[in-house]
Amino acid sequence: MAEGDSIRRLAARLNASLGGRDVVAAQFWRGGFEGGRLLTVAAAGKHLLMRFSGGQTVHSHLRMQGSWRIHRPGWRPGPATDRIRAWFDFGPAGVLAAHAMPVLQLLPTAREDLAVGHLGPDILAEQWPRQRPAAATAVAADPGRRIREALLDQRNVCGIGNLWAVEGLFVAGVWPHTPAGAVDADRVLELIGRMMRLGLRNGSQSTTGDLRRGRTHWVYGRYRRPCRRCATPVAFVPAGPGPYDRETWWCPFCQPDPSPPV
Numbered sequence: 410m411a412e413g414d415s416i417r418r419l420a421a422r423l424n425a426s427l428g429g430r431d432v433v434a435a436q437f438w439r440g441g442f443e444g445g446r447l448l449t450v451a452a453a454g455k456h457l458l459m460r461f462s463g464g465q466t467v468h469s470h471l472r473m474q475g476s477w478r479i480h481r482p483g484w485r486p487g488p489a490t491d492r493i494r495a496w497f498d499f500g501p502a503g504v505l506a507a508h509a510m511p512v513l514q515l516l517p518t519a520r521e522d523l524a525v526g527h528l529g530p531d532i533l534a535e536q537w538p539r540q541r542p543a544a545a546t547a548v549a550a551d552p553g554r555r556i557r558e559a560l561l562d563q564r565n566v567c568g569i570g571n572l573w574a575v576e577g578l579f580v581a582g583v584w585p586h587t588p589a590g591a592v593d594a595d596r597v598l599e600l601i602g603r604m605m606r607l608g609l610r611n612g613s614q615s616t617t618g619d620l621r622r623g624r625t626h627w628v629y630g631r632y633r634r635p636c637r638r639c640a641t642p643v644a645f646v647p648a649g650p651g652p653y654d655r656e657t658w659w660c661p662f663c664q665p666d667p668s669p670p671v
Contacts, residue, residue, distance in 0.1 A: 411471035413568025454567025470512035552590025577601035
């Protein structure tokens with residue numbers, strides 16, 4: 410899943426494979442790419458920034474379907490190739506191509522703020538421990554907003570996707586529809602941050618610590634299946650119309666509704 414940890418892993422892989430290499434040929438879907446050397450690839454939450462020596466940055470966001478793939482040297486997209494929006498030929502290191510990329514744009518490196526300036530603190534950044542209190546304040550700023558939506562709003566804190574929000578709230582024992590003002594947001598953010606850093610270090614999005622097929626998550630994607638802690642069937646609501654109203658899973662026993670019974 411294209412969440413903050415997977416984007417950081419992608420940036421590390423591209424830096425290792427292509428960092429410091431010159432582009433010998435390229436094609437960008439809207440034109441305007443001036444070439445040069447790939448200086449570095451950086452992650453900003455769920456956004457990827459490829460910075461080139463000519464002062465340009467290729468900004469992308471994979472969402473659910475996009476991918477960057479390194480093809481063999483000399484590769485070129487054919488007529489049947491799936492929705493290639495850009496490719497960059499790095500000579501013997503191979504050809505980097507953007508497959509089905511929903512967000513792809515060229516920016517002056519000095520104006521990356523146009524793409525990522527709206528983001529809150531990055532939960533995987535080195536300075537996160539210092540920034541977490543401000544992020545917790547932002548998450549709880551609208552006290553009536555559901556905590557799950559507040560965590561997914563990248564303006565509050567960036568890098569948390571639906572998987573980590575769902576699994577983090579389970580581990581925290583918090584009902585995902587709880588109003589943000591009734592939740593210890595700092596505790597939840599500290600917990601999710603630890604989970605994501607562990608996953609980044611281990612190269613996995615397993616939240617249970619079990620890498621066996623079908624055993625990697627507590628509740629995510631497990632509707633009606635027994636909770637791994639208490640055996641209560643996992644509950645689910647589908648995505649709604651709002652931008653942060655995503656599919657949600659939770660255990661009704663381990664994450665009880667805190668509202669008093671009617």
